Amino acid sequence: MTTAGAPALPVGADPVLEAAFVTGDFDAADRALADRLAVARGAGERGAEAALLHWQAMALHYRAIDAGLSSLAPxxxxxxxxxxxxxxxxxxxxxxxxxxxxxxxxxxLVHQVLRGDWDAAEPYFFEALTEADEHADLLTRSETHRHVGFFHLVVTDRHDVAVGHLRHSLALRQELGDPRLLATASLALGQALLVAGERSEGVAVLRESVEQAGSGRLRPLWATMTADWLRRAEAGETPSFARTA
Incomplete structure (x- = not known):
């Protein structure tokens, strides 16, 4: 959860983020979302209804990551x-x-992460970025900059542009103040810095990612990932973001 006085998360986000990054209990997240969705529909609150539908989709997304993306059924x-x-x-x-x-x-996300289709994902991410920078909350802005950053790592090979987006994504999460969300943002930035040839800073950011995984109580899926990439970076490895679609 965010600390007292920190900016608010989007409606519906908290139980999903808690399940995805800390507890792994997606059933609890599903129950919380279903209960709130019933209330929103009963009250005719269409904005809240849409937000809760969105986070039901995000719960499915994180479940898919847990299950393994290579074995997803259509x-x-x-x-x-x-x-x-x-x-x-x-x-x-x-x-x-x-x-x-x-x-x-x-x-x-559906196109990029689940289908591996960057061409299909591109217009959604870039339209989302335009809308988010003008209208959206800190988390949505951070997420859109994050995945546009990945787009430049994978598709355009504009590593400096990728680093800029990922650096901004991390800064937005720092402003949000939710400790669950820092480690993966630092991991992405650290990897991008390695690809961009900024090894010293990249390793330093990966060290921060490992520390943030601990302070954010991240579950082993994420904590192991950050520790593994720090070890690999310290051994001289550079990530490969080769395009697969």
Missing amino acids: ETIEAEEALFTEALGLRRSIDDRAGVAESLFGLG
Whole structure:
């Protein structure tokens, strides 16, 4: 959870982030979202309904990462995509520009992460970035800069541009103040710095990532990943972000 006085997370985000990064208990997240969704629908709160649909999709997304992306069934991908699409439609209908940015980003995730299709993901991420920078919350802005940064690492090979986006993504998470979200942002920046030839800073940022994983109580999936990449970087390895689609 964010600390007292810190900026708010998007509606529906907290139980999903807690499950994804700390507890692994997605069933608890699903129950919390379903309960809140029923209340929102009963009250006719379409903005909250759309936000909760979006985070139901994000819960599916993190479950998919847990299960292993190489073995996903098509219907699993389609279920996540359908929720993001429903949320986006609702948000467009009420002119919720911040929400539109968040759900455009979600659809980009489906294409990039689940399908490995950067060409399909690109327009969603870049439209999300434009909307997010003007209208959205800190987490949505951080996420869109993060994945546009990855786009430049993988697709354009503009490593300096990638580093800029990933550095900004980390800064936004630092401003948000949620300790669960820092380690993976530092990991991404550290890896990008290694690719850009900035090995000394890259290793230093990866060390920070390991420390942040501990202070954020991250589950082994993430804590092991950060520690492994620090070890590999200290041994002289540079990440490869070769495009697969």
